[in-house]
Amino acid sequence: MTNDSTRKVTMTRESEGVYVATNAAGDSLTFGQGEGMLSPVELMLAAIAGCSSIDLDAMTSRRVQPDRFNVTASADKATHDGGAILENIVVEWDLLFPEGADGDKARARVGAALKSSREKTCTVSRTVEAGVPVEFREV
Template identity: 75%
Template sequence: MTRTATPRSVTLTRESEGVYVATNADGAQLRFGRGEGLLGPVELMLAAIAGCSSIDVDAMTSRRATPDRFEVTASADKVTEDGANILENIRVLFDLAFPEGEEGDAARKRIGAALRASHEKHCTVSRTVEGGVPVALVEADAPQA
């Protein structure tokens, strides 16, 4: 088994109460939070799951034909039990259409395999969620244990 690790990070900056800007190492930014016109953290997670697999599926199908429609919807049920929240029943629906003809047929035939490859191997986000990887919340100035 070959194992490699490449660090990934974002830095979150508070813009105002409930509004934040995430910045990655390349300087790309995304504004989010609570409030009208903003995606919330749960929606960002759903977008990350859908986006990760979309990138995979797009790459594997659009080599054959450019899609006429590529729409992906991620949904989940937010469940509260004993005051603790979690998402259940996460589902990512791919609504894809390709042009008629040989190239479109080739792209359509690739969809199932592309979905499986993304889910089983390539999509870091959904694989991490399914794997139940622990998350540590650490205070910057706190003594390290």
């Protein structure tokens, strides 16, 4: 296994239950618990769906732009050994490409794009499936 580069996000607390994650480029996202915010679990589902969607979009939109590109990620929250975990993670794509030769070419790429994403290029879902350990450190 090779390490191509390190990814890093820093997080700051804005108020109780409200946090801001910032990447190295300075882009940020507010999340947390409460009305109008995505929870950390929802962000993880969005990351899984988003990672593969970027792969799929790149492989199909070079042929034609989709008329519809909607993705739903869902999971069941369960308790294992006294701790919370997600099970049955499912990502579903609702895609519509225009009629015609370019739309046919895009539709024909969907299966291969999703397979490539799952097996090679989607770091997020591959990491979840691999069960990579997470280390917590107090600094």
